[in-house]
Amino acid sequence: MTTTPSKVLETFPNPQPGRDYTIRMTLPEFTCLCPKTGQPDFATFIIEYVPSALCVELKSLKLYMWAFREQGAFHEAVTNEILNDIIAAINPNFMRIRAEFNVRGGVYTTVIVEHKNPDWQVPQLVNLP
Amino acid sequence: MTTTPSKVLETFPNPQPGRDYTIRMTLPEFTCLCPKTGQPDFATFIIEYVPSALCVELKSLKLYMWAFREQGAFHEAVTNEILNDIIAAINPNFMRIRAEFNVRGGVYTTVIVEHKNPDWQVPQLVNLP
Amino acid sequence: MTTTPSKVLETFPNPQPGRDYTIRMTLPEFTCLCPKTGQPDFATFIIEYVPSALCVELKSLKLYMWAFREQGAFHEAVTNEILNDIIAAINPNFMRIRAEFNVRGGVYTTVIVEHKNPDWQVPQLVNLP
Amino acid sequence: MTTTPSKVLETFPNPQPGRDYTIRMTLPEFTCLCPKTGQPDFATFIIEYVPSALCVELKSLKLYMWAFREQGAFHEAVTNEILNDIIAAINPNFMRIRAEFNVRGGVYTTVIVEHKNPDWQVPQLVNLP
Amino acid sequence: MTTTPSKVLETFPNPQPGRDYTIRMTLPEFTCLCPKTGQPDFATFIIEYVPSALCVELKSLKLYMWAFREQGAFHEAVTNEILNDIIAAINPNFMRIRAEFNVRGGVYTTVIVEHKNPDWQVPQLVNLP
Amino acid sequence: MTTTPSKVLETFPNPQPGRDYTIRMTLPEFTCLCPKTGQPDFATFIIEYVPSALCVELKSLKLYMWAFREQGAFHEAVTNEILNDIIAAINPNFMRIRAEFNVRGGVYTTVIVEHKNPDWQVPQLVNLP
Amino acid sequence: MTTTPSKVLETFPNPQPGRDYTIRMTLPEFTCLCPKTGQPDFATFIIEYVPSALCVELKSLKLYMWAFREQGAFHEAVTNEILNDIIAAINPNFMRIRAEFNVRGGVYTTVIVEHKNPDWQVPQLVNLP
Amino acid sequence: MTTTPSKVLETFPNPQPGRDYTIRMTLPEFTCLCPKTGQPDFATFIIEYVPSALCVELKSLKLYMWAFREQGAFHEAVTNEILNDIIAAINPNFMRIRAEFNVRGGVYTTVIVEHKNPDWQVPQLVNLP
Amino acid sequence: MTTTPSKVLETFPNPQPGRDYTIRMTLPEFTCLCPKTGQPDFATFIIEYVPSALCVELKSLKLYMWAFREQGAFHEAVTNEILNDIIAAINPNFMRIRAEFNVRGGVYTTVIVEHKNPDWQVPQLVNLP
Amino acid sequence: MTTTPSKVLETFPNPQPGRDYTIRMTLPEFTCLCPKTGQPDFATFIIEYVPSALCVELKSLKLYMWAFREQGAFHEAVTNEILNDIIAAINPNFMRIRAEFNVRGGVYTTVIVEHKNPDWQVPQLVNLP
Numbered sequence A, B, C, D, E, F, G, H, I, J: 001m002t003t004t005p006s007k008v009l010e011t012f013p014n015p016q017p018g019r020d021y022t023i024r025m026t027l028p029e030f031t032c033l034c035p036k037t038g039q040p041d042f043a044t045f046i047i048e049y050v051p052s053a054l055c056v057e058l059k060s061l062k063l064y065m066w067a068f069r070e071q072g073a074f075h076e077a078v079t080n081e082i083l084n085d086i087i088a089a090i091n092p093n094f095m096r097i098r099a100e101f102n103v104r105g106g107v108y109t110t111v112i113v114e115h116k117n118p119d120w121q122v123p124q125l126v127n128l129p
């Protein structure tokens, strides 16, 4: 595995494939460039998913996010692009990505995108009091 | 695009039109005038929506909010007016506006208004534990 | 409108009568007297409602709450009484009152009461992620 | 009413018997003894209920909790016992007790128990945005 | 009962077997070794369950968690392993384990796993306002 | 001792007169009337002092604060008046009163007053790291 | 007293002129215009002072701050200008103004200015433990 | 060492007697009885000291605090008594005890007492920025 | 003024040169590269100073910080380098820079550096209670 | 440099030796064994220092802390031992170590130790308002 930015996402087999469970990762160090002004943008990404056969490897995900450092990217588009890329790599039962961008012009923007495998049955959430 | 207050809302095409996703913006710098006393009022607006064909352009939204600076406006009426204007501009699948006004007379007031496109099917919310 | 305590609640027409929306007010300065000991009690009231034809006027609500300053009142009874009075004045589609009383005898007490117009259809809550 | 510890719970008539509403009390000063070691245990109790014909009197509840001060009590058992006693006294439509015990051996334990009157229809919760 | 690390989980009879209730424990002192690098990992475990005939003994659970101190363990696998072990010991009606691992490489990871006894009917959650 | 409002402050002998130590009380339930408008004002008082021969009795202090409930009082004047009254009652080595008034007209006001007995030597504060 | 913006600061006599004490006001609703771009700026002002013969009247201070609403003003200059104006009005023994401006360009700026009457002796601060 | 309440404080030799350093303990589980009413009082004790030849043994300190469980004790007196007892046991260079009692009658009370060995030179506190 | 990264710091004249006052800026979007691994590092910089004849221009400071985006830099060295550069540009009476780097290897690191003009007399800080 | 636990502390030259500045590191992942019971203890260490000729290398410090994982250590003794070891490695002008141990027996313990080079002049701390 390299330690340079890379759009390649590495994976590993889900260690408990017969169980629906949640993996949630918070990556507070995303930065890209504003396509209009060329200036840096910053965001925190919260990525949560229910794995199917594969999990995304943590260090590879970090290098993937790093690969946006020199790339121009609109808020709405880049969040969808990252979702599309991870789906292509691990085809999870469910994934939600929440991108909280730093304030610009006095406005705080968050973009939240989701993917649900159409064959996957959403389990009943047990809410304990 | 001007840098003066303007009630015109500019838009751009939704970059991922085939997916229901959420855009949430917090604008903590809204100010208008009290129609009874003429004194300034202040509020934080949280605007969240699921786009249809169009998104509202961020800087244009900021100039739109700025245009209320010299306008007399009751809390309940101005929150509904802003919702009506953004619906007219982008016709989203869903929009909620939450206006948190600063304390007046020892009372804290919040107004929350919503619009749902009648043709839009509310997606099942997946609650991960 | 007077600036003395008054149990009269003034109203104004709902500016957007065709839309279900929420008005939420927090009044942290409620005080009455304990009917057993005569000593002052203090509470924060959170009043939230979906208006029908009328809204309750903010300053008049404040004077109404002030009118309890010299009145003996049990926690459970006074919260219900205030709900009954505001329903009589504006007949909202829905109202919830939450009274958080200050600690007494090492115990923190909150009373929450609700009214729902039987003709009103509770709208589906859209939960954005 | 005495000011000594007492397992007797006094009651008063529900002032608004025709309405389902919530009474919530937080008692941060519960202490009993560990039945294994004899050492003091401490907990915060949150007791919330929807009254039927009777309410539990606040000062009497405090003296009731005080009565556990010299009593050995396991976490799971004592929380169930307190629920059973209050049900016997006021037969509420619904009651939930949440006992948050202080850390022991680096572990934080909470026990939550509930009672629902089988004849009582759980009202639809109105979630305002 | 020993005071050395042990994978044996001791149990005791549920003191209120006819009632569905929740026991929630937070264990902030879990540590194991990274199987790739051999370096220590740290996590906080939140374990919540609805007991059936048996409860897990608190001190024995602590010794069980301690037994991972010298063991190499991947985040996703060890959380599932602990769930499997406790199920084998007490066969609860429901159990959820939430493992919040310390930041590694700028990424915060949480794994949440659940088990529901197929014969157990999830009780309706009463949401008081 | 009465349980009605009273400007009389009762005292008791300092139990450790040969030691400079601090007694700090927070009273979050002060209310008086605005002398201009007659409307209620609310404040939290923090009273801290180093006793000399006498301490102020807690319940009596509470009744003293209660006695302002019907009194018109400017923020700056009432804070000084309360300091003057407690000095007259217990002549402490040092006393500081901090009155945090509730927001009025969008402005939050705090008044802090002090008294130091001119014969009292301020002890060196030991700042532990 | 008018209820329109005004640069005139009204005063009243210090009610306890023989005592050094502190009056602290927080005004979270300051807004002016950026002299470069014409766009609105927002700030919270914390004004604290030890009065000499005069105090600044609260409502008049609020109208004074309002008078900057249409004025172009650099951060560093306007904070100094407000200090100069209040000094001219009440000549306090000491005044500190802290202006916390809203984020611009990803940078949070605060300006703090002070005035000390050269004839005033700074009292020894008593630090209670 | 017993596991029953005991006023005997055990000690151990300071492991680094040639260095002034701080040991700070927070004990949130103190309870005694009100000498007037017989009802339980609760407090959190923060004990910090610079040891001389001896340190106070942690478990013994806990049993010592437990010994007040059945004892009537005024706030100001019991805080001074505990300081006196620990001084007698370990004669520290410096000790400060801060007792934060639970709210009674709407008033929050804290008592802070200190002891400084007259032969001990208070070290200069290095304040790093 | 450009909108590209630049190590040139622009300045403007201090608008109130006869007064010692504080300008404090928080820049949460600093990023550079680790000289050992080439991977991105992130930090928040808090820069506070007492200006002499010149102030540093805000937008130019932001572009200056941006210029480290592609630069390898050790924590201790880069914080000192930034201080040296700003001193060379504006020669302030006093400047303190606090760089809070993101966690690496489970360790949180902060570096704080200062410069004081030797001819500048540190003003007495007035501590209001 | 190894990636196994090691009591050897590596160093690097201070990059700005002519300036007194602060390096502060927080290490929340310290664990050792209780010498009495053999059970694991946990603590957060905050290490802050003013370097002289040498700085302590971050990764080496982490491996050093790791080396206590299998070692029995009393709270007061281990904190002093770590200070002694780092002084021996880098001889800083000043160092303070603050060890916040996890709760044991309901008691929270913190130990703070310091070292000051006798030849080092503590710089005047500039307190900006």
Ligand SMILES: [Ca+2]
Pocket: A042, A043, A044, A100, A101, A102
């Ligand atoms: Ca961010």
Ligand SMILES: [Ca+2]
Pocket: A100, A110, B024
């Ligand atoms: Ca958000």
Ligand SMILES: [Ca+2]
Pocket: B042, B043, B044, B100, B101, B102
């Ligand atoms: Ca606001």
Ligand SMILES: [Ca+2]
Pocket: C042, C043, C044, C100, C101, C102
């Ligand atoms: Ca309250």
Ligand SMILES: [Ca+2]
Pocket: C100, C110, D024
């Ligand atoms: Ca509550």
Ligand SMILES: [Ca+2]
Pocket: D042, D043, D044, D100, D101, D102
């Ligand atoms: Ca507790």
Ligand SMILES: [Ca+2]
Pocket: D100, D110, E024
């Ligand atoms: Ca809990």
Ligand SMILES: [Ca+2]
Pocket: E042, E043, E044, E100, E101, E102
């Ligand atoms: Ca952790």
Ligand SMILES: [Ca+2]
Pocket: A024, E100, E110
């Ligand atoms: Ca989490």
Ligand SMILES: [Ca+2]
Pocket: F042, F043, F044, F100, F101, F102
């Ligand atoms: Ca208040």
Ligand SMILES: [Ca+2]
Pocket: F100, F110, G024
């Ligand atoms: Ca304040």
Ligand SMILES: [Ca+2]
Pocket: G042, G043, G044, G100, G101, G102
């Ligand atoms: Ca602000």
Ligand SMILES: [Ca+2]
Pocket: H042, H043, H044, H100, H101, H102
């Ligand atoms: Ca307490």
Ligand SMILES: [Ca+2]
Pocket: I042, I043, I044, I100, I101, I102
């Ligand atoms: Ca950061």
Ligand SMILES: [Ca+2]
Pocket: I100, I110, J024
């Ligand atoms: Ca820090």
Ligand SMILES: [Ca+2]
Pocket: J042, J043, J044, J100, J101, J102
């Ligand atoms: Ca800890």
